[in-house]
Amino acid sequence: MQLLPEYRDDVPRVERFTWLARFTHWGHTVTFLLCLFTGLILFLDSVDWLAFIFGGYYGAGWVHRISGLAMTAVIGFGFIFGFRGVLLWIVDLLRFGFNDLKFLVLFPLEFFGFKVNIPPQTRFNGGEKGNSMITPLMVFLLMISGYIMWFPSYFPAGLVRIAYPTHDLAMIFATVMVCMHAYLGSFHPGSGESFWGMWKGTVREDWAKHHHAIWYEETYGKLAGEKPKTVLGLPVFEQYDSKPKEAE
Numbered sequence: 265m266q267l268l269p270e271y272r273d274d275v276p277r278v279e280r281f282t283w284l285a286r287f288t289h290w291g292h293t294v295t296f297l298l299c300l301f302t303g304l305i306l307f308l309d310s311v312d313w314l315a316f317i318f319g320g321y322y323g324a325g326w327v328h329r330i331s332g333l334a335m336t337a338v339i340g341f342g343f344i345f346g347f348r349g350v351l352l353w354i355v356d357l358l359r360f361g362f363n364d365l366k367f368l369v370l371f372p373l374e375f376f377g378f379k380v381n382i383p384p385q386t387r388f389n390g391g392e393k394g395n396s397m398i399t400p401l402m403v404f405l406l407m408i409s410g411y412i413m414w415f416p417s418y419f420p421a422g423l424v425r426i427a428y429p430t431h432d433l434a435m436i437f438a439t440v441m442v443c444m445h446a447y448l449g450s451f452h453p454g455s456g457e458s459f460w461g462m463w464k465g466t467v468r469e470d471w472a473k474h475h476h477a478i479w480y481e482e483t484y485g486k487l488a489g490e491k492p493k494t495v496l497g498l499p500v501f502e503q504y505d506s507k508p509k510e511a512e
């Protein structure tokens with residue numbers, strides 16, 4: 265059984281993610297998962313059996329803190345050196361419109377096997393825009409509350425008290441999001457090509473046209489030559505709410 269689509273270099277491909285975006289993404293994925301597994305050892309008695317891998321509870325506590333530091337460093341590195349990329353990501357999120365709402369309604373139907381017409385999407389589809397807002401916010405809360413729990417003597421007692429439930433709740437939300445996201449960004453039939461975008465940097469051109477038609481047209485297609493209006497040096501694209509594209 266083949267879980268991921270084959271990586272094809274004999275067909276036209278277009279760049280989707282720079283090496284910096286990929287380094288940051290996989291760097292925070294590895295450190296997030298280390299934090300999650302070691303955190304679960306501290307959180308749930310039922311995962312005690314995992315403790316021996318990290319050298320018991322004491323070891324798990326240290327792997328947790330060091331992975332948290334590494335996650336902060338990787339995200340900070342990506343944010344500083346890829347600042348323009350982060351701004352372009354935010355510009356895309358601000359384009360959230362009817363096409364994204366339609367995506368959010370229609371995608372679950374498609375997921376369960378119904379045939380639907382998903383309208384053309386920008387660089388990130390409606391679901392990815394949602395993920396881009398919720399997951400980083402949860403990771404931010406995990407980092408802030410984590411440092412407060414680590415160094416309680418530097419913070420007011422009230423803040424330390426709310427840091428614990430904040431850390432636990434953010435962990436639960438982030439984990440649910442990451443589970444759905446990891447499946448949709450890899451093994452889910454049809455979207456698996458996006459994995460190669462995040463792994464190798466490029467996606468098949470036909471896949472880009474089909475899944476992110478607006479992004480494709482603006483970046484590589486007919487609209488690529490047209491300079492969009494800019495504000496503070498960042499492009500301001502038109503809000504598309506075009507007719508649904510025929511599902512292929």
Ligand code: HEM
Pocket residue numbers: 296299300302303304306307325328329331332333335336406407408409410411413414428431432435438439
């Ligand atoms: C900068 C990032 C992070 C820092 C500094 C941090 C720090 C901490 C600290 C100091 C503790 C208390 C440990 C102890 O009692 O020995 C803790 C607990 C925990 N952390 Fe983190 N953490 C971070 C990120 C994460 C992430 C990403 C997750 C999961 C996705 C996570 C999940 C947990 C869990 C489940 C616990 C146990 C909470 C409990 O027992 O109520 N942490 N963390």
Ligand code: HEM
Pocket residue numbers: 280289292293296297387388391392393395396399400403442445446447449450458459460461462
């Ligand atoms: C565990 C395995 C993971 C896999 C297989 C995976 C896969 C992917 C892929 C393929 C993309 C690009 C999607 C596109 O073409 O636009 C992506 C984007 C992204 N990933 Fe991951 N990812 C994983 C873990 C994580 C984790 C742990 C986080 C954060 C804690 C995360 C946060 C994001 C965000 C915010 C984006 C941009 C928005 C989006 O496309 O949903 N990912 N991921």
